[in-house]
Structure formats: C-alpha cells, structure tokens
Amino acid sequence: MAAPSAHLPRDPDAPRVPADLPPLERDADAPRHDERYAEATLPWGDAAGTEARGVTIETARGEGVDLTGARMPMLTLLDVALRGGSLANADLRGASLRRTSLDRLRLTGLALTDASLQDVVLRECRVDLAALAGARLRRVVFADCSLAGSALQDLRAEDVAFERCDLTEVDLTGARFVRTTMRGCTLDGIRDIERLRGVGMAWSDVLAAAGAFAGAIGVRLLDD
Template identity: 35%
Template sequence: MARTRRARPVKLVPDPPETPTRFDPAPAVVEHETVWDGIDAGADVEVPAHVADLDLRECRWTGADLRGREFTGLRARDTRFVHCDLSGAVLDDAVLRRVTFTDCRLTGASFAGAQLDDVRITDCSADLTAFRMARATAVLVEGTSLHGADLYSLTAVDCAFLRCDLGEASFHEARMAGTRLHGSTLDDVRGAMSLAGTRISADQLVPLGVALLGVLGVEVTDG
C-alpha cells in the first residue's frame, strides 16, 4: 500500500529571541569587527556612518539613531530593536536569526540579499524598504506600512504580512507560495502573478483581482 505523504507543518509564529535575565552596558562607540554579547544599548551609543562585521548576540537596542548607517557583514542573533530609527540604513546580506523590530522606522532601509530566520517586525514604518533577493523563513510582519516596498525575487517560507500596507509594493519574481496576507492592503501591487499560492481573505479579492487583470492585459469596457 502506498503511503500518504504528510504535509509539512506550517510555522505560524517566529521563535522569539532568547535574551538574558541581566544585560551588560554598551560601549560608548560601535567599532568594526566587534561582538556584542548580552548588551543593552541605548540612544547614547555613537554609531559611525559605516560599521563592518558587527555581531550582536542576545542584545537589546532601544531608541538608537541608525539613520543612513551602512552595516556590512552584520550578524544578529536573539536581538531586539525597540523604537530605533533605521531609515535609509543599509543592511544588505545581513544574517538575522530570532530578531525583532518593534515600533521602529525602517523607511527606505535595504535588506537586499539578507537571510532572515524567525524575524518579527511589529508596528513599524517601512515604506520603500527593500528586501530584494532576501531569503525569509518564519518572518512575521504585522501592523506595518510597507507602501512601495521592493520585494523583488524574495524567497518566503512560512511568512506572513498581516494588517500591513502593501500598496504599490513590487513582488516581481518573488516566491511567496503559502504566505499569509490577511488584512493587508494590496492596492496597485506590481508583479501580482508572483502572489500565486498566497493566502488572502475575501475582502482582498477585488484589489488583487484588479492587479491580476492588469498583468493579463484584460480591459474592462462598456461594450
């Protein structure tokens, strides 16, 4: 008798960061090729325009001004960013595992080529943020504005964008099958065909249908 192949269970919620019960104070300045282990950093930490090979382990960073900073070789594990401003920050090819962004500004930030595992983005502003060619596993984005975001060639597994503004976001060549989009705005999305296999609610049928008709070149006329 042939065996029935069991479907792989879907991971609905990312694993949370494993943070210590007691943190150590942060250094005054972020330096290149530095490991932060169990550090609690605030807004007073000086961050240069370019930081190379920073490794965050079981850290918490609150109220940081990281606007326009370029982080090359960034690695973060079990780390929480709270009320931080990363507008225009460059985190290309970063490796993030069990990381959360809560009430942060990510407008225009770039995560191109990043590896995101068990990442949670909650109540953030992330318009025009780029996730080009990023690889995301168990990523949950909720209550966040991603208007005009660039998700070109994003590979998403067990991911969800819930109650987000995805208006005018670009999904060209993204692999999104199984991604949950419930409660999110899908007006004028680009690359709508790449949303094949995603999961939506009934109230999202019209805006997504309009986007698909546009891709197919279907015109609605009076006769």
C-alpha cells in the same frame, strides 16, 4: 514552534533575551568594525551615520537605537529585541537576522539586499521604500507595517505572514512565496502581482484587491 500545515506559515521562534540586561561595560558610543556585542543593553541612541562592517550582536536589547544612515553590511543579529528608534536609510546588505524582534522602528529606505531573515517579527514598523531584493525570509511576520514602494525583487519567502500591511506599489518581480499568508493588506499598484500565486488570503481580502488582480490578467471593465 507550532506544527506546520500544508498551507499556513509556521510561527517564528521568539528571541531568547533575558528581561534584564546590563549596559555595555566598555565605552561604545557606536558600533565598530568586526566587533561583537553580547548580553547587554545597547546604548546607541545617537549613532546615526555609523560605518561598521561585520558587526555581531547577540542576546541584546535596544530602546530608541538611532542608526539612521548607518553603513553596516554583513551585520549579524541573534536573539535581539529592538524597540523604537531608527534604521532608516541604513545599509545592511548581506545581513543575517535570526530570532529578532523589531517593534515600532523607522526603517524607511533600509537596504537588506541579499540578507537572511529567520525567525524575525516586525511590528508597527515603517519599511517603506526599502530594498529586500534577493533576501531570504523564513518564519517571518510583518504585523501592521508599511512596505509601500519597497523592492522585493527575487525575494524568497517561506513561512511568512503579512498582517494588516500596506504593500502599495511593492515590486515583486521574480519573488517566490511558500506557505505565505496576507491578511488585511493593501495591494494597490503591486508590480508583477502574479507572483502572489499560492499566497493564502481571506475571501474578503481577495474581493478588496479584485481590481488589482483584474488589471494583472488584462480584464476589461465594462460600464454598468
């Protein structure tokens, strides 16, 4: 892990996932309540609508996993790499994600209310209209993601980086950010944009978002 600085977020630890993992040995077309799945490639390409509480997944890979609309509260992911597939409209409230990477997943409408994300990287994911209210993020990276319209009320973010993300109309009411950066992000229509106090941004990004910041503090624009 890179050494921390006073202002820049610390890098997340990468998932500890072997390059080659066997498929699950037992029949498992979909996750089941309170089951633990470890050291395997996940086969859930057609598991939309699954209902399974308290599932634990450790040291696993998944390609094209489809858990659209799944109800899996209290899910635990540890050392997991997922690529492609969908968790759109899934209910993962209270989940714990640690050393996890999510690449090119559809996460529209995902519920991660009161979840804990530590050492997590999301790349090229659609996280629009998602619910992260009350979630706790530590050493998390969002890269080339859309979070448009998502609810981040009372979010607690420490060592978080948003890189080239669409944050249009995100609700930041009550959110708190520590050692957080935003680079190349769209900030139009953010609710409670004042919550970005202390977030690190490049000057070019500050200028691009000048209208949003001016509106937040009540600046009255004059005709040239």
